[in-house]
Amino acid sequence: LRMKKSETSDESAGQGVLQRAFAVLRVLADAKGEKLRLTDIAARTGQAQATVHRVLQGLMQEGVVEQPAQSKGYQLSVAFFSLAAAAGTHQSSLRSLYRPALLRLSGMLNDTIFLLVRSGFDAVCVDRVDGAFPVRSHTGDIGGRVPLGMGQGGLVLLASLPEAEREEVIRFNIPRLHHLGFVDEISMRVRIRECLELRYARSQGQGVFPNIAGLAVPVYDANGVTVAALSVAAPIERINDERLPLIVEMLRREADAIGAQINPFDPALRRPSQFLGAGNAG
Numbered sequence: 001l002r003m004k005k006s007e008t009s010d011e012s013a014g015q016g017v018l019q020r021a022f023a024v025l026r027v028l029a030d031a032k033g034e035k036l037r038l039t040d041i042a043a044r045t046g047q048a049q050a051t052v053h054r055v056l057q058g059l060m061q062e063g064v065v066e067q068p069a070q071s072k073g074y075q076l077s078v079a080f081f082s083l084a085a086a087a088g089t090h091q092s093s094l095r096s097l098y099r100p101a102l103l104r105l106s107g108m109l110n111d112t113i114f115l116l117v118r119s120g121f122d123a124v125c126v127d128r129v130d131g132a133f134p135v136r137s138h139t140g141d142i143g144g145r146v147p148l149g150m151g152q153g154g155l156v157l158l159a160s161l162p163e164a165e166r167e168e169v170i171r172f173n174i175p176r177l178h179h180l181g182f183v184d185e186i187s188m189r190v191r192i193r194e195c196l197e198l199r200y201a202r203s204q205g206q207g208v209f210p211n212i213a214g215l216a217v218p219v220y221d222a223n224g225v226t227v228a229a230l231s232v233a234a235p236i237e238r239i240n241d242e243r244l245p246l247i248v249e250m251l252r253r254e255a256d257a258i259g260a261q262i263n264p265f266d267p268a269l270r271r272p273s274q275f276l277g278a279g280n281a282g
Helices: 002-030 038-045 049-061 078-088 094-109 151-159 163-180 185-198 244-259 272-276
Strands: 073-076 112-119 122-129 145-147 201-204 212-220 226-235
Touching: 002 038, 002 049, 002 073, 038 049, 094 112, 094 122, 094 226, 094 244, 112 151, 112 212, 122 151, 145 151, 145 163, 151 163, 151 185, 151 201, 151 212, 151 226, 163 185, 185 201, 212 244, 226 244
Parallel strands: none
Antiparallel strands: 112 122, 112 226, 122 145, 201 212, 212 226
């Protein structure tokens, strides 16, 4: 039993290190070549400076981050871009990966399917396939965005963040959601805990759309990092306790298939507004 607990602890620690490293890499990637100081990286990732320093040292040892001579700034190295480019040559475009999955799910469930990704403090809908039963959603059409934590997809993306980064988002977004009346910090934290335990988020006809229910699961890339949320929305009677296990199973199966093929450095995941085009991103 002690061995099993130790193995679980080691696995959790390893996932935490990986998530912190990817958070740093994403910040450096979003800097678009600008050299960032340690304090800047720590602020943008929501991590302690000592933690970020350790992560940076490890990434520099692997050759994917560099600190030019006589500079206090950090940037991604040529080796990093070579690695990302090599990965990209084996991947199809993001849309070609997830679109068939959305069509399959909508066809089998007869319900509306969404794919959402994170953009700063928001969740952005990058695609939607309507089912036979009309629904309204928080994000609306493709390109719509909501604060992370709102709706089942936004909640999955928020819950999946490293703890320090998640706390920063919660502090920023709670005032943005306060006017809705049905989202407060306590209820959000309860839902985040449930999402982490169940590995899915479920909404049941609350708030703006009382007759609509939804369910979302995370999409993990090959490194186990959440890069998107796959979500279904339907009239509340269609996502009931009897149908729930089937919906969860189908969403997870498609999410696993998508995640295994996704290039984690795909710019569509990092900058969805650019991917969608300025006309759809508002």
